Amino acid sequence: MIQAADDIVIKICGSAGDGSISAVEILNRAAALMGYHIMNFDAYPAEIRGFGKSVGHTRISRSVLLTTGKYTDCLVALDDVHAITELSTMSKRGVLIYDSKPPQYHQEDQAVAGFIEPGMIGYGIPLRELSTIAVRSSRSRNIVALGVLAALLHLQAEYFETAIRKRFSAKPETVIDNNINAFRLGFDYTLQNVNKYDELDFQHHVYSSNRDSIIMSGNEAAARACLDADLRLYAGYPITPATRIMEILAKELPLKGGFVVQTEDEISAAGHVVGAGFAGARSLTATSGPGICLMSEMINLAVMAEIPSVFIDSQRGGPSTGLPTKTEQSDFNIAAFGGSGDSPRPVLAPTSVPECYLLTRIAFDLAECYQTPVIILMDFFLSNRFEDIDLNQLNSNVFGRFTPQTAPLKDQPYLRFEVTDTGISPRAIPGMENMFHTVTGLEHDERGFPNYGKANHLKMTAKRHKKMETLVRDWQETGTFGPEGQLDVGFISWGSSVGAVMEAISLLNDQNIHSGGFFPRLLSPLQTSHLEVFSRRCKRIIVVEMNYTGQYANYLQVAISKRMERFTRVDAEPISSEDIVNWIIKDES
């Protein structure tokens, strides 16, 4: 399907080192300056070098974006062999820009131009030659290609120049000049020599370019939330796709009076976080599936000893080391249930980059209010995708206000785990006068002393679960989306798949298939009453998620009697709205 002229998916594909990713970065910045919305999600291999394929993938649109788009409208080939493998994602009348005189000799059957399908349009541009004119090497083919793109799609050149200046602002003036030169050469060459006969056209439109917006990834949003939430200690171990959070905090947090420590393993990272939480300071670690496995015991301790602590799990394909640079949503089970015993803890799932910020911020409040570890389930797609964010979005709070209870100093003897109506015990922290207590991973009585009595175990287990009931009551966000009333199709989804489902819902409603959604950001504990209300409105219920077994559907199914259908994928790519719509239409017709 060809997108409307002002909603275009662009891919720049090259070998690692060809500059595909940085070219897309400049393109995003230029588009955002012109007032467009962007969503960018690059794909690269787990290996650093060795001619791996590297694809910059961005979507530019007049309207707010929910997905990166399934089909490519315009593919820029910086490496023919790799680009050939991307052709299958092209829309039927897609545009291919390729190097008519590429730097590497390749066999005739490896030229991307030879693979163009009927209906597609190819423009051969001497990218290498133009780059050599601009910078005396083929290094700037990516920037030349940006010039070609801008001229061809009718985008204003001066915004690209601003974006290039910004991208290379740390470099010497000559580097900036060379790159602008390269861009200009590509731009002018295209205007003078290329006869445009495709339909992709931004018509030189510039929308309010002074929107208070900034381009941010999910990882950057989470890191920013940590800084704004007054994080005191980040302890972490590098792991894709969460590492970027640590890298940002390593630079920024010490300047705000916090500490960052790179630990020897994830067990130690979680230990530092739990220790700091016990001492009354906000602390966090970010990891991925293999790390969450190692942290499970420490998370369990934080449940038992009721220690505030926040864990981000940016999921990738699993199990084990799995697919380190691919996205999946298959850690729900370990996030919600990982660890021995009945071990309840809140699990949050942001559905967009702004929500990575909002839910990370609120996670610290939840952790302190309910004295619990909180797990935030991000994923590779959310961590690494870039969106343009309106900064005002980051000030909203639709989730509720969560205020921690501090123990009054006069209470003696202090009962650290006093049983209350809410399950929440007024908390004292070390350093307070005479509120001595020892917390433990052993079952304990209200004072915190080890106690293996059966009545006590029942009482304290109930207390820990009571806190989760209180949280469900306090949580204000309902998760419902779309039209009110009866629905032909009701979707339930979570995390990064929600964007595609929202898009699918609007496409289905356009076709008079009445659809809506229930997208809880608080995955667990379950908001049973919201789920029940929603399920009663739906003829069909479909749970959409990126795992094989339907982990979240399994969790929900026990709560309601209506049968749920599952739309699950583990094909290492984000779910697309087209896939969902096609699946529904096939069934409905």
Add this chain to the structure above:
Amino acid sequence: MTNQRSDDNNNPLLNSGIEYFSDEVKRSGIMNYRSTALPTWCPGCGYYGITHGLANALKNLHVNNNNLVIVSGIGCAGRYPFFVKGYGLHGIHGRALPIASGIKMVRPEFTVLAIGGDGDGLGIGGGHLPHAIRRNIDITYILFDNAIYGLTKGQASPTTPFGQYTKTTPYGNPEKPLNPILIGLAYGASFVAQGFAGFPQDLTIVFQEAIQHKGFSFVVVTTPCVTFDHANITYQRFRNIWKKIPEDHDKQNLANAMALAQDGNYYNGILFQDHRNAWHDVQQSIRKNTSITK
């Protein structure tokens, strides 16, 4: 060691009528550093001597109870925090050091002690020791080394001697024991000391120095398990084999300290100490200069 006490008695407090502490102990002032909970250790356990030595050190240093945090792992030694008047975290097997480090990092004004046994610190948690040492975080780590797994009733530990019979080594221990002192020195700890549970007065001196040391202090206390080890570390065998550290030993000389650690003798006291920057000092320089200078 038995857990019956905490099982059956919901209120294991001093005022339960049990006359547990002698008048002499009560008068000594160390009760300010003891909680009202009674230890769960077997009668005669070396840990009582360590507890006495440590309480005396805390008393002599006038440590503020409100700022005293004790973190422990799992094992007989893990129960230690419950018996101290202060704040405690009885955590996970082998993980006392990461938790203690996290606490100290955010609350540098605290006196943080990490406590664990030989299985806890050298077995399951052995991977954390070099890194806590590397960071030189200002905590005191006291390793209660009885060369046996006591809480699980008598299995071999990483410091059980070669050939010793235990429940999991019925034909004799096939593995060579670790030398914790040598490990601490080789990893580069800024403070390494050892002592014996049978000499609480000497322990008090070592603990005082360790707590006052700015940086990571590693104290290995050899201690008899009177229930499960009748062959290796016993009061009878060990009381007489300890030696004083030679008068001319230079505490800042790592090679000499390593030589002492390997000569087959047990030396009572501080084998090594230097005064490099502790973790927080380095972090301060990050904040001031935004990069580290030596």
